[in-house]
Amino acid sequence: MQETRLNTARIRAARRLIDPVFLDTPLYRCEALEPVLGCAVSIKLETANPVRSFKGRGTEVVANLLADNVGSVGSVGSVGSAGSAGNAETANNAAKGPQSVVCASAGNLGQALAWSGRGRGLDVTVVASRFATAAKLDRIRALDATLELVDGDHEMARERAAAIARHDGMRLVEDSLDIETCEGAATIGLELVDTAPSFDTVLIALGGGALATGVGHVMKALAPEVEVVCVQPQGAPAMTLSWHSRRIVTTDSTDTIADGVAGRYPIPAVLDDLLVVADDAVLVQEASIITGMRMLLEHAGLVVEPSAALGIAAILEDRGRFAGRHVVTIVCGGNVDMDAYHRWVGR
Amino acid sequence: MQETRLNTARIRAARRLIDPVFLDTPLYRCEALEPVLGCAVSIKLETANPVRSFKGRGTEVVANLLADNVGSVGSVGSVGSAGSAGNAETANNAAKGPQSVVCASAGNLGQALAWSGRGRGLDVTVVASRFATAAKLDRIRALDATLELVDGDHEMARERAAAIARHDGMRLVEDSLDIETCEGAATIGLELVDTAPSFDTVLIALGGGALATGVGHVMKALAPEVEVVCVQPQGAPAMTLSWHSRRIVTTDSTDTIADGVAGRYPIPAVLDDLLVVADDAVLVQEASIITGMRMLLEHAGLVVEPSAALGIAAILEDRGRFAGRHVVTIVCGGNVDMDAYHRWVGR
Numbered sequence: 001m002q003e004t005r006l007n008t009a010r011i012r013a014a015r016r017l018i019d020p021v022f023l024d025t026p027l028y029r030c031e032a033l034e035p036v037l038g039c040a041v042s043i044k045l046e047t048a049n050p051v052r053s054f055k056g057r058g059t060e061v062v063a064n065l066l067a068d069n070v071g072s073v074g075s076v077g078s079v080g081s082a083g084s085a086g087n088a089e090t091a092n093n094a095a096k097g098p099q100s101v102v103c104a105s106a107g108n109l110g111q112a113l114a115w116s117g118r119g120r121g122l123d124v125t126v127v128a129s130r131f132a133t134a135a136k137l138d139r140i141r142a143l144d145a146t147l148e149l150v151d152g153d154h155e156m157a158r159e160r161a162a163a164i165a166r167h168d169g170m171r172l173v174e175d176s177l178d179i180e181t182c183e184g185a186a187t188i189g190l191e192l193v194d195t196a197p198s199f200d201t202v203l204i205a206l207g208g209g210a211l212a213t214g215v216g217h218v219m220k221a222l223a224p225e226v227e228v229v230c231v232q233p234q235g236a237p238a239m240t241l242s243w244h245s246r247r248i249v250t251t252d253s254t255d256t257i258a259d260g261v262a263g264r265y266p267i268p269a270v271l272d273d274l275l276v277v278a279d280d281a282v283l284v285q286e287a288s289i290i291t292g293m294r295m296l297l298e299h300a301g302l303v304v305e306p307s308a309a310l311g312i313a314a315i316l317e318d319r320g321r322f323a324g325r326h327v328v329t330i331v332c333g334g335n336v337d338m339d340a341y342h343r344w345v346g347r
Numbered sequence: 348m349q350e351t352r353l354n355t356a357r358i359r360a361a362r363r364l365i366d367p368v369f370l371d372t373p374l375y376r377c378e379a380l381e382p383v384l385g386c387a388v389s390i391k392l393e394t395a396n397p398v399r400s401f402k403g404r405g406t407e408v409v410a411n412l413l414a415d416n417v418g419s420v421g422s423v424g425s426v427g428s429a430g431s432a433g434n435a436e437t438a439n440n441a442a443k444g445p446q447s448v449v450c451a452s453a454g455n456l457g458q459a460l461a462w463s464g465r466g467r468g469l470d471v472t473v474v475a476s477r478f479a480t481a482a483k484l485d486r487i488r489a490l491d492a493t494l495e496l497v498d499g500d501h502e503m504a505r506e507r508a509a510a511i512a513r514h515d516g517m518r519l520v521e522d523s524l525d526i527e528t529c530e531g532a533a534t535i536g537l538e539l540v541d542t543a544p545s546f547d548t549v550l551i552a553l554g555g556g557a558l559a560t561g562v563g564h565v566m567k568a569l570a571p572e573v574e575v576v577c578v579q580p581q582g583a584p585a586m587t588l589s590w591h592s593r594r595i596v597t598t599d600s601t602d603t604i605a606d607g608v609a610g611r612y613p614i615p616a617v618l619d620d621l622l623v624v625a626d627d628a629v630l631v632q633e634a635s636i637i638t639g640m641r642m643l644l645e646h647a648g649l650v651v652e653p654s655a656a657l658g659i660a661a662i663l664e665d666r667g668r669f670a671g672r673h674v675v676t677i678v679c680g681g682n683v684d685m686d687a688y689h690r691w692v693g694r
């Protein structure tokens with residue numbers, strides 16, 4: 001395959017840095033969904049862990065490197081290889097003063113970084129939109145992180161986090177750009193490949209691209225026969241439009257309940273990787289996302305956030321394409337405001 | 348420890364007979380529950396698998412032995428050791444005619460036996476109360492099992508299943524009495540013991556007793572410092588009353604939404620084991636079960652059936668007892684009728 005920024009050996013090494021609570025997540029057929037969807041459906045469940053999303057895989061890698069490199073300052077991507085020893089040395093950090101790190105987040109990355117950082121004595125600051133999901137912000141606060149809200153969307157939070165990093169000399173963690181966030185997500189791909197029986201297609205929520213490029217890289221490297229399909233909401237289509245036009249396309253706004261994937265400014269290096277590993281990128285309507293959430297509740301007993309229903313939404317909108325195939329959908333997060341959730345699913 | 352019918356080496360051997368989709372289930376701290384409960388709470392999640400309950404662990408052991416012993420007729424407990432080779436020989440079965448097996452079930456055992464039997468060419472008949480949870484009965488039918496309903500409760504279903512076995516020469520699988528059902532459930536205990544950090548108490552839903560005696564045996568054998576607390580509804584207290592009086596106590600009726608644990612006639616051999624492995628058995632009110640279900644939904648994003656909320660209910664009713672301790676609760680099943688579920692949790 002054509003090269004990407006990712007490397008399968010580094011992804012395998014990253015696995016060893018991740019708390020096992022985030023690894024080897026459930027992967028199982030959900031036959032109750034299949035009569036409606038018309039294809040075999042397996043679920044890769046990333047919500048049954050302390051932060052209720054897959055983001056812990058990446059933040060564990062990031063935080064391990066930071067805890068190992070408390071003396072230097074720079075971007076996370078440069079601080080060391082993913083294969084370096086992964087023992088968090090809290091006592092060592094304390095002696096040098098706590099390492100400080102900042103990220104922008106729609107909520108799940110921030111929660112995960114707060115969790116990973118807390119266990120390693122890192123000072124974590126999260127910048128988020130004040131319109132972000134309240135349940136996510138509450139958990140970030142509960143995990144002892146500093147939370148700063150901006151009066152704008154996720155792209156404004158990204159700008160603010162970068163400014164804080166520059167001004168205060170903190171490390172900036174940039175989702176999807178920092179390779180460790182992609183490598184952490186990519187460990188899901190290793191688990192998919194290692195588990196029989198094989199499947200035909202993997203459906204991946206597409207936001208910044210860490211999940212899609214990470215899992216996609218592993219698929220193309222180790223199971224190239226599996227179709228990699230990325231799914232994004234029509235209301236936040238920047239990366240999908242970019243993939244189809246093979247150049248960066250930005251949008252002026254987003255309009256989707258899928259808060260976890262609602263970016264406007266795709267990162268060029270991530271698009272380059274996505275062009276290598278994705279077989280397709282599709283857009284789905286809000287109504288399909290909501291139907292997908294409702295189906296996962298009623299037929300699978302899963303409470304998921306909108307981004308985690310994108311795969312089911314893609315099947316609903318193109319049943320013919322997937323008919324008779326075996327599809328894996330990554331249920332990537334379950335952090336929702338319960339009032340909004342019940343409004344969406346109609347209960 | 349005093350002897351039980353269980354044996355740790357056989358439980359380890361049973362693990363090798365179980366489809367990995369049922370093993371190594373998530374075990375994680377759920378801090379969002381902790382402010383209300385006043386103790387550290389970890390969840391052992393048994394709902395993220397093809398049958399949405401822990402029962403698949405036991406039926407995999409049962410079905411493996413049946414598929415290996417298609418020539419003989421007798422009780423499951425006598426057909427072989429759990430250490431025998433576990434390869435399902437469907438072709439072999441077909442040559443001798445399919446093996447037939449019958450069980451009584453409130454729904455989860457039947458669904459799990461149907462799943463395990465389908466993959467091994469077994470003819471599965473499930474006898475259930477016509478008042479059983481409709482979602483469970485639907486899944487049993489969908490898994491190609493024969494479903495027979497009785498116009499009475501679970502104890503009548505047990506009688507009818509035994510009669511069918513006698514009349515038709517089918518094998519009878521008896522939950523909690525057949526040692527394989529206990530050994531399968533006991534593999535949860537191995538996973539709890541193998542995972543650091545250690546905890547103080549494990550809360551186990553108590554019905555027929557397979558789960559409680561299985562997990563309890565492993566705890567007392569390998570981690571005797573862990574307190575084993577069984578939890579049953581006040582509306583179905585037979586086994587708990589039996590445990591406290593050290594002799595079988597039956598009841599005339601049950602009155603609980605926790606359908607999975609609503610028995611009236613405890614099995615003497617199971618009580619004997621429970622007397623060895625349980626440190627306590629407590630009864631909880633329906634209102635606490637419902638609050639527990641609601642808390643697991645709102646704070647953990649988990650849709651659980653009433654039996655799976657018994658542990659949380661026990662904490663709610665005796666916060667002082669568990670204050671400051673680290674408690675593991677086994678979330679043992681998630682099969683609910685959604686209309687009833689939403690009525691219970693108030694959404």
